[in-house]
Amino acid sequence: MLTALEFNQVPAEEAAFRREIRQFLNEALRGVPSHVKARSWMGTSDEFSRKLAQQGWLGLTIPKEYGGSGKGFFSRFVLSEELLASGAPVASHWIADRQSGPLLLRYGTQAQREFYIPRICRGEAFFCIGMSEPSSGSDLASIRSRAQRTESGWLLNGSKIWTTNAHGCHYMIALVRTSGETTDRQKGLSQVVIDLSLPGVTVRPITDMAGDAHFSEVFFDNVKLGADALVGIEGQGWDQVNAELAFERSGPERIYSSIALLDCWVDALRAQQISDTETHALVGAMVAEMATLRALSLAVTKKLVEGESPAIDASVVKDFGTDFEQRLIINIAAWLGAHPDFIATPDLLQTLGYLEQMGATFSLRGGTREILRGIIARGLGLR
Secondary structure, X not given: OHHHXXXXXXXXXXXXXXXXXXXXXXXXXXXXXXXXXXXXXXXXXXXXXXXXXXOOOOOOOOOHHHOOOOOOHHHHHHHHHHHHHHOOOOHHHHHHHHHHHHHHHHHOOXXXXXXXXXXXXXXXXXXXXXXXXXXXXXXXXXXXXXXXXXXXXEEEEEEEEEEEOHHHXXXXXXEEEOOOOHHHOOOOXXXXXXXXXXXXXXXXXXXXXXXXXXXXXXXXXXXXXXXXXXXXXXXXXXXXXHHHHHHHHHOHHHOOOOHHHHHHHHHXXXXXXXXXXXXXXXXXXXXHHHHHHHHHHHHHHHHHHXXXXXXXXXXXXXXXXXXXXHHHHHHHHHHHHHOOOOOOOXXXXXXXXXXXXXXXXXXXXXXXXXXXXXXXXXXXXXX
């Protein structure tokens, strides 16, 4: 399906890199069924992530002095797109590579850069992000987790919830309160790096309806952090998090979460030679919308290349992208219901069943629709 979406928006010099990635993925993922590929960037495989690292494909945009490849954002877009379109299990390294590494590169101390970033690039350090908390929902400014200064560093207490793959990670970068009260909202918030193996840290995986554990709840009980745990400037955590979220919301993972289902369904249509006008129109409409969303995501990548902040644009891509991903599932399910004579393969039914259970989360993870539309409205001067 991705071949039909390849326009000239990506620089021509990336074509050879795309072919190299596809060759690697065709070999690495041979025989993997669609219902497994549907997990894609929520699927974990430490071994696969380290194979990517051996190829030099983790920390792709990180400077070579920190163990990265020093490539541009378009190269990273191509790699992300190919990984997601192929259904590769990338969750182990995804957050560390996508946002923790760039965040530390931008805001971290030289010692933090030298310690963490090469480990990220080697696939030896997996990160999660600690933002949401119980009773806070999407209201990040109301968080209660607190890090208090001590003679030797910080004392951390509190909890985080809906933390992606925390049970499979080595570190967390958490947004916590270092001064003031919850009524102070954004003031007094800072980011800290937490070694999840420290005494006082408890990680409890949350099993979802599909039987997977993509998320965890994490508790901090008098966790002692060193003075070097602080990322960036104390009290500037809110601004840093917003910069970090631009990386999280802009990528092609906000478009391709359901692509394994689309590919599986189209393969079945071809195999059974289904060629009526109504079906062609439905496939065409979905591919056309995906192409438009891809163009929007590439426009965000272009902003990153030019050194601009894509925070508002990224929110638009995320909002429209997750809406598309959810409707794709609904549309294919409705089509199958309207065509009882169509022979759906077990793999197609399993893929659809999994995504019907997980699709509701697409518009929650990375920021709810309501939060994103508030960001967009503020950016347009509407509120």
